[in-house]
Amino acid sequence: MIDAHHHLWDLTAVHYPWLAAKGVSRFFGDPSPIQRDYLLPEFRAEAAALGVTGSVHIQVGAEDPLAEAQWVQTIIDANRDWPMVQVVHCDLTAPDLAQQLDVFQALPSVRGVRQIVGRAPGEDAQTGTNALLDDPRFLEGLMLVGDRGLSFDLQLIPELMGKTAGVLAQAPRTNVALCHAGSPHDRSPEGLTAWRQQLKQLSQLPHVWCKLSGLGMFQHRWTVEDFRPIIETCLDQFGADRCMFGSNFPVDSLYSDYETLFRTHESLVPDSLRSQVIGETAARFYRF
Structure with a gap:
């Protein structure tokens, strides 16, 4: 079983x-x-207790993305009994993108890149991140990322899905x-209906997959029933062969412990699909 989306950080090794x-x-x-060190032993103790046997590390806003990737590689090298691959940050608009990818791909654990398109209404509108979609x-x-055999982790909000689908x-x-099921931040019935409609534009693209992750970020005091319509919609639109579980720890540890989060996802995925969603899909996508 694989956790397809988590973070680690050592505040003395890398600056965030x-x-x-x-x-x-x-x-x-x-x-x-x-805002403290979050290292592999802590993450692994919680995940392994539930049967998780490997994971995908996702970049998390380091000042120097290469320093972060190199640090993660040292963790992987020192813990061969815990299979872990990583997704690094890279600015896809950079003039030296090819050279940057050369350096990243020298690290054997690198499977993909992430550049956030949208985190939440307002936050990225201020920083200009949304403008990426208009940049050729x-x-x-x-x-280029795809031509090099790398994947792309997409984080955005429902309002950007239509334009993003046209680019993808x-x-x-x-x-x-697609990180965090597309960040459905409006959990009202109307908000979820709009999210479903926008999500369809992405799910209809066969090369787009979906992570069931980060669902607590916009609803902190959640229950199983709060997650149900989101997970069921993703499974319906993408299928289990394109859906994968991710804890988004330690960010989602702000709202629950790992076991509660894991058991909630597990309970909402039909028994016949569970091995795909909590392992097989991520293994194929990230090439374990």
């Missing part, structure tokens, strides 16, 4: 500006409880993992 900024609230809430270099970068349709050789 958002983890160093005290008293600054983020779109997912107050990060202060996780972004599409060119997506195509032009890069069919690049496998894409």
Whole structure:
């Protein structure tokens, strides 16, 4: 079984500006409880207790993405009994993208890249991240990533799905993992209906897959029933062969412990599909 989306950080080894900024609230809430080292032994103890046997590390806002990737590689090298691969950050619009990818791909654990398109309404509109979709270099970068055998982890919000689908349709050789089920931030009946409609534009693209992850970021005091319509919609639209579980720890540890989160996802996936969603799909996508 594989956890397809989690983070690790050592605040003495790599600098993460958002983890160093005290008293600054983020779109997912107050990060202060996780503004500390979060290392493999802590993550592994919780995950392995539930039968998880490997994982995918996702970049998480380091000041120097290469330093982060190199640090993660040292963790992987030192823990061969815990299979782990990683997704790194890379600016797909950078003029030296090919050279950056050369350096990243020298690390044997690198399977893909992530550049966040949208985290939450307002936050990325201020930073200009949403403008990536209008930049022709972004599409060119997506195509280059796929040509190199790498995948792309896509984080965005439902309002951006239509435009994003138009871009992704032009890069069919690049496998894409939609992070956090597309971040359905409006959990009202109307909000979920709009999310379903927008999600369809992505799920209809056969090279786009979906992560059942990060569902607590926009609804902190959640219940199993809060997650049910999201997980069932993703399974219906993508199928179990394109859906994979991710804990988004330690970010989602702000709202629950690992066992509660894992058991909730497990209970909402039919028995016949569970081995795919909690393992097989991620193993195929990230080439374990």
